[in-house]
Amino acid sequence: MTREMMSVWWAQIRAVVRLEMRKTFFAKRGLWIYLVAALPVLIFMAYAVATASEQNHRMSVVRQGEKRLTYQDLLAVKSGMTQEEVIAILGKPPIRFHWTDRRPTGDGTTGPGSTVEVSHENYHYSDGQNDLFVGLVNGEVESINIQEGSNPGQDSIMFAEVFQFFFLRLAIFFGCLGIFMNLFRGEILDRSLHFYFLAPIRREVLMAGKFLTGLLATCVIFVTSEVLQTVAFLWHFTPGARDVYLYHNHGLEHAAVYVGVTVLACVGYGAFFLVAGMMFRNPILPAAAILLWEWINPFLPAVLKQFSVIYYLKSLCPVDIPSPPGMSPVVALLVSNSDPVSAPVAVLGILIVACIALYASSLQVRRMEINYTTE
Amino acid sequence: MSDRIVFADVSKFYGEILGVNRVNLSIPPGITSLVGPNGSGKTTLMNLMTGLVKPSRGRVQVLDYRTDDPENLFRILGYSTQFDAFPKGLTGFQFIYSYLRLSGRDAQTAEQMAWRVIERVNLVDAAKRNIAGYSKGMRQRIRLAQALAHDPKVLVLDEPLNGLDPLARSEMIALFRASAAQGCYVIISSHILHEVDVISDQVILLSNGYVVAEGQISTVRGEIQDHPTQILIRCSRPRELAAKMLEEELTIEVSIHKDERGLLLKTRDTDRFYLALNELAMNGIDIESVAPADDDVLSVYEYLIGNEEAVR
Amino acid sequence: MAVYRRNYKPYSGGLTATWSRWFVLFRYSRRNLFRSKFLTALFVICFFWPLICLCMIYLAHSASFLQQLGLPTGVLSIDNKFFYTFMWVQGVLAFLLTAFTGPGLISPDLANGALPLYFCRPFSRVEYVLGKSSVLAILLSQITWVPGLVLFIMQASLAGPSWAWSNLWIAGSLVISSLIWIAILSLLAMALSAWVKWRIVAGALLLGVMFFGGGFALAINGVMRTESGHFFDIFYLMKTVWNAMFQVDADHAIPVAQAWIALLVYCTICLGLLMRKVRAYEVIK
Numbered sequence: 019m020t021r022e023m024m025s026v027w028w029a030q031i032r033a034v035v036r037l038e039m040r041k042t043f044f045a046k047r048g049l050w051i052y053l054v055a056a057l058p059v060l061i062f063m064a065y066a067v068a069t070a071s072e073q074n075h076r077m078s079v080v081r082q083g084e085k086r087l088t089y090q091d092l093l094a095v096k097s098g099m100t101q102e103e104v105i106a107i108l109g110k111p112p113i114r115f116h117w118t119d120r121r122p123t124g125d126g127t128t129g130p131g132s133t134v135e136v137s138h139e140n141y142h143y144s145d146g147q148n149d150l151f152v153g154l155v156n157g158e159v160e161s162i163n164i165q166e167g168s169n170p171g172q173d174s175i176m177f178a179e180v181f182q183f184f185f186l187r188l189a190i191f192f193g194c195l196g197i198f199m200n201l202f203r204g205e206i207l208d209r210s211l212h213f214y215f216l217a218p219i220r221r222e223v224l225m226a227g228k229f230l231t232g233l234l235a236t237c238v239i240f241v242t243s244e245v246l247q248t249v250a251f252l253w254h255f256t257p258g259a260r261d262v263y264l265y266h267n268h269g270l271e272h273a274a275v276y277v278g279v280t281v282l283a284c285v286g287y288g289a290f291f292l293v294a295g296m297m298f299r300n301p302i303l304p305a306a307a308i309l310l311w312e313w314i315n316p317f318l319p320a321v322l323k324q325f326s327v328i329y330y331l332k333s334l335c336p337v338d339i340p341s342p343p344g345m346s347p348v349v350a351l352l353v354s355n356s357d358p359v360s361a362p363v364a365v366l367g368i369l370i371v372a373c374i375a376l377y378a379s380s381l382q383v384r385r386m387e388i389n390y391t392t393e
Numbered sequence: 394m395s396d397r398i399v400f401a402d403v404s405k406f407y408g409e410i411l412g413v414n415r416v417n418l419s420i421p422p423g424i425t426s427l428v429g430p431n432g433s434g435k436t437t438l439m440n441l442m443t444g445l446v447k448p449s450r451g452r453v454q455v456l457d458y459r460t461d462d463p464e465n466l467f468r469i470l471g472y473s474t475q476f477d478a479f480p481k482g483l484t485g486f487q488f489i490y491s492y493l494r495l496s497g498r499d500a501q502t503a504e505q506m507a508w509r510v511i512e513r514v515n516l517v518d519a520a521k522r523n524i525a526g527y528s529k530g531m532r533q534r535i536r537l538a539q540a541l542a543h544d545p546k547v548l549v550l551d552e553p554l555n556g557l558d559p560l561a562r563s564e565m566i567a568l569f570r571a572s573a574a575q576g577c578y579v580i581i582s583s584h585i586l587h588e589v590d591v592i593s594d595q596v597i598l599l600s601n602g603y604v605v606a607e608g609q610i611s612t613v614r615g616e617i618q619d620h621p622t623q624i625l626i627r628c629s630r631p632r633e634l635a636a637k638m639l640e641e642e643l644t645i646e647v648s649i650h651k652d653e654r655g656l657l658l659k660t661r662d663t664d665r666f667y668l669a670l671n672e673l674a675m676n677g678i679d680i681e682s683v684a685p686a687d688d689d690v691l692s693v694y695e696y697l698i699g700n701e702e703a704v705r
Numbered sequence: 706m707a708v709y710r711r712n713y714k715p716y717s718g719g720l721t722a723t724w725s726r727w728f729v730l731f732r733y734s735r736r737n738l739f740r741s742k743f744l745t746a747l748f749v750i751c752f753f754w755p756l757i758c759l760c761m762i763y764l765a766h767s768a769s770f771l772q773q774l775g776l777p778t779g780v781l782s783i784d785n786k787f788f789y790t791f792m793w794v795q796g797v798l799a800f801l802l803t804a805f806t807g808p809g810l811i812s813p814d815l816a817n818g819a820l821p822l823y824f825c826r827p828f829s830r831v832e833y834v835l836g837k838s839s840v841l842a843i844l845l846s847q848i849t850w851v852p853g854l855v856l857f858i859m860q861a862s863l864a865g866p867s868w869a870w871s872n873l874w875i876a877g878s879l880v881i882s883s884l885i886w887i888a889i890l891s892l893l894a895m896a897l898s899a900w901v902k903w904r905i906v907a908g909a910l911l912l913g914v915m916f917f918g919g920g921f922a923l924a925i926n927g928v929m930r931t932e933s934g935h936f937f938d939i940f941y942l943m944k945t946v947w948n949a950m951f952q953v954d955a956d957h958a959i960p961v962a963q964a965w966i967a968l969l970v971y972c973t974i975c976l977g978l979l980m981r982k983v984r985a986y987e988v989i990k
Binding site: 207301305 | 923924927
């Protein structure tokens with residue numbers, strides 16, 4: 019392999035990338051990929067807006083309150099306390115609802131169907147970060163509901179959930195499916211693949227050029243999405259809270275790792291879908307099979323787990339997701355990282371899986387024929 | 394070093410469907426026409442020659458190159474396909490320019506070469522327009538430009554005259570001839586038999602995936618011994634000549650030309666017929682000209698493949 | 706023979722009745738579908754679960770056989786939950802079958818510019834959509850409510866008329882829930898097929914809409930601390946409706962009425978998309 023040959027190949031790869039870029043980035047049929055990448059950003063933006071509005075409301079509750087409260091004050095209210103005891107601890111409620119209804123007596127002393135009037139009151143307090151909702155019935159505390167406000171530390175778990183469960187498994191998966199399968203299969207359907215096959219270019223070089231284009235496109239789209247998600251996620255926090263999270267609680271490090279995982283996901287899924295797009299006339303079947311394989315990964319034996327992309331990606335994710343009581347066991351298993359591998363092994367694993375897929379692609383691309391009539 | 398395009402016992406099957414079967418060819422330089430009805434295997438043969446499809450059996454070699462080596466093959470070969478689809482969003486110039494960049498040429502060279510070939514196919518005015526807006530003839534020309542762009546030694550052209558107006562046709566034919574005169578291999582498939590006849594040095598006749606005849610048109614015709622040859626004789630006394638010729642056993646059919654200044658004869662043994670005709674001429678019959686009336690591709694095509702298919 | 710030498714003879718045979726003309730589309734589309742060996746195999750697989758259910762019903766009424774197997778006689782109870790489970794499995798299979806058959810119904814016609822040809826025949830847009838959707842409707846019926854009713858009749862014949870009368874509503878639920886699912890799947894598949902034009906991409910998009918919708922719903926619910934995300938999850942909406950129809954106890958994050966309305970909205974959107982694309986002309990830019 020001479021140096022001159024290498025430079026020709028590199029020039030050819032660049033030519034393929036230039037041609038494919040326009041098609042990959044600006045094709046009308048690829049617009050949905052932008053939508054898929056934008057959805058998590060929109061969710062976090064909506065979250066930021068909702069949280070900011072909640073915070074404003076909370077601050078107005080604080081301003082209306084009789085005294086400044088701490089979180090400990092909010093926790094001091096217990097069930098069964100009287101109205102006076104609550105006011106003694108927290109002051110007059112800034113927001114108060116009062117209504118009455120009638121309840122059946124049910125004590126046997128009166129006739130059937132007889133009712134008694136019950137007085138209800140709801141008090142809303144806030145310490146500026148958290149909300150306390152106290153429900154009183156006939157002057158006695160019956161229900162206490164503390165809604166904790168958001169903080170970057172807690173929200174980073176939510177971010178990790180969305181990243182692992184939605185962004186990696188669905189958004190990047192389907193985005194890569196759309197872009198990488200389109201590289202060859204799309205041109206076969208368009209009946210324009212012969213353009214490349216008539217050029218004095220090695221089929222493997224063509225494949226490399228197309229793979230690079232796909233990788234570049236998916237990385238740009240999904241890394242941008244990932245960065246915007248992080249920005250949207252941190253948007254509503256005070257600058258102080260943001261700084262603490264980013265510079266003292268590994269926030270910046272986590273963001274960088276997420277970007278890295280996104281790139282590796284594009285490499286892994288991209289290689290898979292490139293080969294699937296070349297080998298199968300109807301790539302839905304392999305796509306569905308890969309989707310199923312990735313989703314059942316947590317249930318697979320250790321040996322089989324290694325032959326998937328999500329196994330390594332999950333190991334690289336910086337935040338472990340605890341299984342909250344409300345989470346369904348299946349979702350908990352999907353996001354849990356029961357059998358992680360070290361970061362170097364995970365990166366190497368993905369690269370090896372991608373290399374195997376690319377090797378299969380190079381064999382397949384040499385065998386490809388132009389026979390549009392069978393499509 | 395080989396100077397031929399060689400098909401050695403090549404067969405191609407698309408599943409259970411026959412593309413071409415047991416093709417043995419050795420194509421020399423010059424213009425070679427592939428002729429045959431729809432589905433006879435012309436495009437398959439061209440696709441095999443260019444490596445777009447792989448033979449199920451046998452071997453194809455283009456000069457010194459194997460067809461599974463596109464990197465080297467397409468440096469000497471240009472193929473104008475029948476596929477009427479182009480990469481989306483490209484102008485005519487970008488189409489040629491990109492093709493040349495794909496072959497590894499630098500931007501400046503690619504641009505110069507692109508303009509040169511666009512000029513050759515007479516598309517300069519439309520070069521900056523999107524191909525999607527081209528007429529059929531313009532699309533045909535831009536495909537030809539792609540095939541010619543890198544000055545290949547072998548030109549494979551699938552129905553290159555389709556969609557072209559008469560002027561453009563004659564321009565293209567002149568272009569093919571010029572290439573052939575320079576020692577290039579020009580392989581053309583066409584249904585326009587008249588033009589094939591005019592431009593071809595040799596012809597390959599295909600039917601149902603088989604090569605039924607190959608070589609120079611006159612040679613092919615001569616090989617069909619058992620089919621009568623039709624000869625047009627122009628003379629002042631056609632009826633007298635007709636009577637004399639019918640006395641010869643060689644003549645199997647005679648008809649007087651409409652203008653009464655010639656006659657059409659059919660014979661199975663051309664050589665002996667010409668000897669007999671010479672004797673008659675020497676005995677006082679005034680003969681102006683003698684010409685084979687069916688020594689063209691259409692006739693050969695009709696004899697070998699059948700009238701029904703020739704009409705298609 | 707050259708065409709001009711042939712004498713033109715117009716068709717003089719009988720014509721299909723106007724009301725049943727759309728059935729021609731059904732016949733040919735269905736024939737095309739079953740040319741695929743994969744689809745034929747998938748269709749056959751769709752009958753495995755009904756067969757197993759049939760065996761279960763038989764076993765539930767064969768006390769002696771269960772005893773021979775060493776199983777208690779009440780281990781198999783054939784009730785609303787049994788039919789609900791049947792419906793779930795068949796519903797998923799119906800979705801898979803739709804993903805492979807639905808996109809191929811309209812997209813090839815659009816991609817090849819065949820719609821003007823259809824509509825220059827005596828076919829209206831409604832008849833065209835009816836003809837195409839009937840392929841899916843009949844295909845999916847064959848694997849959902851038809852075997853469901855067979856199972857119900859089998860159970861009724863073994864359990865006696867009193868069981869049949871008191872559980873007649875299950876038969877109604879089987880039919881109605883199947884028909885809703887069939888309507889949603891057919892409309893969604895055809896709308897995507899009409900908009901995307903590429904059969905393969907339309908199939909992938911159908912998979913995407915269903916799976917991605919579910920994931921998106923969970924993401925919204927997780928981030929926004931709400932249950933409204935479920936409106937994006939067609940599987941969840943359908944599950945909510947089925948739970949109500951089969952009277953199966955389950956926690957509903959959204960009320961049944963809202964699930965019904967959401968499904969109706971999806972159907973309307975799909976129908977609108979479909980009718981916008983199925984036209985006798987196409988604007989080519």
